[in-house]
Amino acid sequence: MGANRANSANGADVEWDSIPELVRGAAERYGEREAVVDGRTRVSYAELGERVERAAAACMARGVEPGDRVAVWAPNTLDWIVCALGAVTAGAVLVPLNTRFKGAEAAYVLGSSRAKLLFVTGTFLGTSYVASLRRATTEGSGTGPLPSLPHLREVVVLADDAPENFLTWKDFLASGEAVSAAEVRTRADAIDAASPSDIIFTSGTTGRPKGAVITHEQTLRGYDIWCDLAGLREGDRYLIVNPFFHTFGYKAGIIACLMRGATMIPQPVFNVDTVLANIAAERISVLPGPPTLHQSLLDHPARDDHDLSALRLVVTGAAVVPLQLVERLRSELHIATVLTAYGLSEASGIVTMCRRGDPPETIAATSGRAIPGTEVTVVGEPGAPGEVLVRGFNVMRGYFEDPVGTADAFTPDGWLRTGDIGVLDAAGNLRITDRIKDMFIVGGFNAYPAEIEQLLGLHPDIADVAVVGIPDPRLGETGKAYAVRRPGSTLTAHDLIAWSRREMANYKVPREVEFVTELPRNASGKVLKTELRDQGRV
Template sequence: MGERLDQRADTAHGSLARLVRTAAARHGSREAVVEGRTRVSYAELGARVESAAAACVAAGVAPGDRVAVWAPNTLDWIVSALGAVTSGAVLVPVNTRFKGAEAADVLRRTRARLLFVTGTFLGTSYVASLRRATEQGDGRGPLPGLPHLERVVVLADDAPADFTTWRAFLAAGEAVPPGAVRARADALGPDDLSDIIFTSGTTGHPKGAVITHGQTLRAYGVWSELAGLRADDRYLIVNPFFHTFGYKAGVIACLLRGATMVPQSVFSTETALANLAAERISVLPGPPALHQQLLDHPDRARHDLSALRLVVTGAAVVPLELVERLRGELKVATVLTAYGLSESTGVVTMCRRGDPPEVIAATSGRAIPGTEVRVVDAAGRPLPPGEPGEVLVRGYHVMSGYFEDPAATACARTPDGWLRTGDVGVLDAAGNLRITDRIKDMFIVGGFNAYPAEIEQLLARHPDLTEVAVIGIPDRRLGEVGKAYAVRRPGSRLTADDLIAWSRREMANYKVPREVDFVAALPRNASGKVMKKVLRRGLGRSDGEKGRDQVY
């Protein structure tokens, strides 16, 4: 709490709209966004955002209206999203992994008036999938099943007759006086809503966390300072923009510092390696799986990764070996871990530069300034260091609630402002937080609480495994037991019986997985999180071996 940070970004800028204007003036000729051969300076980015804001005004968007973006990480995403926010709208980023019906549900629940959508991405026509999901309804707009949606803008040169192309949308804004856009931007303040970020839905129905301009600015001013982000950094943004890790720890953090953004639209190791080398990338936040795949890629040595100096990652399982390899093999000067969730504007704790590798690997660091973290038992009583319990968070960045969902909000927030995270964690004596699991993921083996993330961290030490996930499955005698889904290193002949036998030597009996399935890859969402609900439905075997431990 006593850490000295730069001037608070919320008081310095007041709103994201003014942040964009300030960044354009302060960093004018510096590269803001690089997308293939397209290179846009901060001054040019500011002008493009103002044009998009003018087009939103021309389209009838009023302050407080919801405007959605359903598209991958691109320059157009940045411009359309920031343009909407500058016009006074509340941004609703939509998960690019959603199918048409799922995206339509978010649009319907938020009553979005305007949607920016990509054309075809990863072989899927988002427009067509949305049409199929909304063909029934009494609306008069472009999609009958979404009566509040007045306009759909396709971020491409072609669009269906009842939709609008990106170019035509921007052209309509040319009739709006610059002063009208400036007035909209100047009317925004720290307490105005900036976005509704929907949870990933890995454990249930996605809910929309309502966040303000001030919360975002202050949180990522702190994040940028603690991470050590600099104006001369070149930042590869692989984390999806619909998630706080991509949009706020990426785009907003870069705007605050004047760093160069290099958006990557697909989670691809080969593309990341090429971008790292070609663009002299110095900053690469992302899930542990991304960094593990970079280290293990057979063509890594052919790429010059020497500019990489800062890695920020976060998950329940960050192997110590990963931290040591990033520092040793790639010579990354700073490796940090962090923890956050959509409901806390994406950040709660962070390691600090200079923390030892074992703290970075084993914990998610300490509470950021202005934040309280508490671990409690089932009755809500605070627990001492070393005791696992539910993690509660209180601070300026905690959401006001879920959008138009008072029942879910009441479950998530206590009357005195504590956010119930649903995560199980342990605080050490120094205040470092170790997330051990989701409360919903915990299973009970013969009366013992088993935490999948703890078991995963133990299994990750096996030299023949690259990834592993554990779930609880029913057992007639013990109630529940563990089942592991594991990815073997290329060439490994590890069997399920081998892994179970190894586990018996390395962990308590109740933690040992009773079943093991070897798979080619774990199912992940666009944020890099393992989708355990897919595993619970019974992921099919894809590289050939399954085993069961008959003796427990």
């Protein structure tokens, strides 16, 4: 295999063997320092540790055993932090669900992971997640709260009210009072560093979500490195706009703050006015997120009405980062550290990262170099584009209960196939140039055409369809669908987009639809996506 390769020295061992040990250590080390600010609620690290242990006790009381999967379907809140870390402290494997999912999408992940317990928000953005899930799971023979999900024994609603057969958050916590702190400590201490800590579901080229299994050791080692490279430190105040269901929010957010004693300020919905208000009111110093977040901040007409002087660290990625954006963050907002990074769920969310002191051109044009303990290689001639492969401590153990998918994800000599096309420069900096998987990124969210095409194909008037990403000035990219109607159909673009909004997460919904008589295909019948993308950019 011809390759251009960047090697990085092995990272040092971290001081924690498990996430519960990290939580307990943070409670002891940072004590009365503010851990979480959620609206009017302010919780110290000592209080957070107590809340997590109480949630862990309740998980144990409700029958959660080591290795059981526990899902969370909720926005960024203190309750998300507590129930997720509580489940992991009880030995469970965390399965975060995308808050943009519709009921059927959530049900698929719950069924595939065989989740035993689900924490779900009440009403969020005008939608009842419970009602959505119930509609999608009415058929089945299961005896639990959702008939078509027989493995799901309990559903806890993170609210004061819950439907019949569901638990409220208060009642769930009360059920753990019979479990002692010593029992919780014993359960937590038995967790091995090599045990799975979470399963992050990500869609592949087949359109069927697959769960990347990541261990405690991989998470802790990867984000200790992230903290060091970013320069996160005790006393930082971190506005977490990145969703907790994503590694950028959970691991580069919650886990990183626990490691360094930074204060977490979760924001459930991205709204630039709220971001500005939070930065000023809470003296935010750290603001990671996709480029669209920072662009919106810079361009907001009321920006100068807010005191943004505490901001000192920005980490971005997940899309092309304009050089002008890096320069404006430094010159207009006087942010000392602006870094870019690259990762994917199958590699613990972190593969390469820029270093402090890198010139703006490197930060804007590349995603930095391999993190310590990993290798990045590009197949092909040095300096030429090729598929990006990764090897190291951060690479997943495999897809959950999917040996075929796992085997396909690796080369015969053990490199993870990322499905991305990139170029390595002489210094080992990686620049992503294209995506084999045709994935595109909508405002920081990964959108997978094959999955969207499968959903669109369920419409009774659609005979054939292909989806590609096209440029969008606000979101970076959005989806465009090229669709073939069934004979006699009068389906309009407006009709299909409206239908899509009911059936799939908003970021997956095509913003444009063009009806064609047939899709362009090559001799083997494969849709010529490059041709469609070129048309979409005209």
